Amino acid sequence: MSFQQEYRQKLVSPREAVKLVKSGDRIQFNSYNGVPPALDRALAARRDELEGVIVSSSVTMYPLYTISSDPEGKHFIYNNWHASGYDRKLAPQGNYYYVPALYYEFPRILARNSLDVVMLQVGEMDDKGNMNFGPSAAHARILVEAGRKVIVEVNRNMPVAYGGSDESVHISEIDLVVEGDHDPLFTLPVLKANKIDRKIADLLMNEIEDGACIQLGIGAMPNTVGELIADSDLQDLGVHTEMLADAHVKMYQSGRISGKNKGRDKGKMVYGFAMGSQELYRFIHRNPACATYSIKHINTPHIIAMNPKVIAINSAIEVDLYSQINSESSGFRHISGTGGQVDFMLGSYMSEGGKGFICMSSTFTDKEGKLSSRILPTLSPGSIVTVPRTIAQYIVTEYGIANVKGKSTWERAEELIKIAHPRFQDELVKSAAEMNIWRRSNKL
Structure with a gap:
């Protein structure tokens, strides 16, 4: 037959x-x-x-x-x-x-x-x-x-x-x-970056070297990083990412991506799934520069780590002074999921010269118009610990980058309060002292 x-x-x-x-x-x-x-x-x-x-x-x-x-x-x-x-x-x-x-x-x-x-x-x-x-x-x-x-x-x-x-x-x-009805594929709306997204993206650009292997998560800020990379003079970048997005297309078309320094899948932009515009779907169509794999290849930490200088960039909802990161819920309200965030935090740290960044604005405004800090003494009731403090590396707001890996609890509190919105820093210091994770010698 x-x-x-x-x-x-x-x-x-x-x-x-x-x-x-x-x-x-x-x-x-x-x-x-x-x-x-x-x-x-x-x-x-x-x-x-x-x-x-x-x-x-x-x-x-x-x-x-x-x-x-x-x-x-x-x-x-x-x-x-x-x-x-x-x-x-x-x-x-x-x-x-x-x-x-x-x-x-x-x-x-x-x-x-x-x-x-x-x-x-x-x-x-x-x-x-x-x-x-x-x-x-x-x-x-x-x-x-x-x-x-x-x-x-x-x-x-x-x-x-x-x-x-x-x-x-x-x-x-x-x-x-x-x-079926052969409908066009669904596309994602283009999320416009705000001033805070651009400030965070600018900070991240200082952390990316020639030959780095890039993973970008979903959202306006990671997309802005991709656009800045496309306009930069960075050379010979690689891509090993769970999600391939329009930002990767811009990076490739600007000549920033060669993949020649990758330890695995050399010369290929490898990804688990692609979501974005119709232009993105046309880009991957029969394109030998791209290779899609099962998630058992893309997200397994030791495979990620085969590539040197992995730069993983993802976002979060809130973080507490212990450096526990919530990226999936707003209190008891479910927002997204764990996804591959932990996978790439592990893989990037295992990568030679790799770094994992979790990014967020320092504040948000709720429905009542109240300004609140995303850096909290402890996570909001009902919130989920997506990335435990043992895995957290770099946490980024528009006020800077806090490297918490290998730091003590009081050192983590100090680093995180430094990147909190100034309006909330005194309150966070008071809470840290009550939690016995603040030393008199701590400095902001």
């Missing part, structure tokens, strides 16, 4: 495909632009026929029809590995449950918890029988291997992302194929 014959034999309607799902099943959609919208809609239409179906995904680019159709969770229970803006709005409804995990552990977790049905959006089949995961390969291959049944939804608009080993699925590994 030819690959085309096998494809036609497995091709069914979305409505027919989701009949594989039974009550009590564990269902996993791929994440990012890998969520299959036609299958999602078809499964939502079966709501009243099913009970106790656990649906899992992460960083969804639109509100899942399956979950939106059942806000009380009577039929579908939503487990999420990392919240997008759409996902976090579900939490108050009571049908959203976060799965805490380090991203690099994801393959092992799934291997120990097999899935009944896996559903993914893929590109068109090539003449070798392969269907590419496009910009959403991060854990797609892992899902295929963990699923008892695998259904793919074909979208001809999916770019072909070259990779190292985990960028596609073969028709022989698939149980059913559906062809």
Whole structure:
């Protein structure tokens, strides 16, 4: 049987495909632009026929029809590995449950918890029988291997992302194929940097050397760093990043990236997933300068550390005087997730000459117009410790950079209060003294 014959034999309607799902099943959609919208809609239409179906995904680019159709969770229970803006709005409804995990552990977790049905959006089949995961390969291959049944939804608009080993699925590994509406891929809005973002980015530029290997997180500030790098005279930078963004395109097109000093995947911009503009998706399409890998390659700390001078740049919500970092919740309100932040903090520190930076504005203004410090004596009640103090390295605000690695508790408090907003420094000193982590010899 030819690959085309096998494809036609497995091709069914979305409505027919989701009949594989039974009550009590564990269902996993791929994440990012890998969520299959036609299958999602078809499964939502079966709501009243099913009970106790656990649906899992992460960083969804639109509100899942399956979950939106059942806000009380009577039929579908939503487990999420990392919240997008759409996902976090579900939490108050009571049908959203976060799965805490380090991203690099994801393959092992799934291997120990097999899935009944896996559903993914893929590109068109090539003449070798392969269907590419496009910009959403991060854990797609892992899902295929963990699923008892695998259904793919074909979208001809999916770019072909070259990779190292985990960028596609073969028709022989698939149980059913559906062809969706071939919608354009979802894009991320461009977040404009403010003055504080630019100030932090300026501080970080002083920490980046020629030959550094760059990881940028999501947000306006990391994007600003990429733009500054593009306009700089830095040379021979490399890229090993969980998320490939538009900033990386600018860095590459300006000639800043060669990857020649990387210890692994020399000459390649390697990434787990890509999210951004249509220009970004066009950039990765059949581009041999890029290589997408499974997260077990991208986020495993010792693999990250094979590259010298890893510079990891990520953001946080708040930090306390013990240097415990919260990057995923606002009190009891869930915002995002752990993701790969800890993975890259570990990997950057293990890298020869590497550094891991956690960045945030020194203050924020709440809904009532009250100015509050992001540097606190202790984390807000209900807040999650994303990066423990034992792993924290460099913490950055618009007032400077605090290196807390290897420092005592009183030294950490001193460094952190130095980069707090001046309005809150006296109050923080008083709190530090009450916590017995402030010495009379401390200086600001």
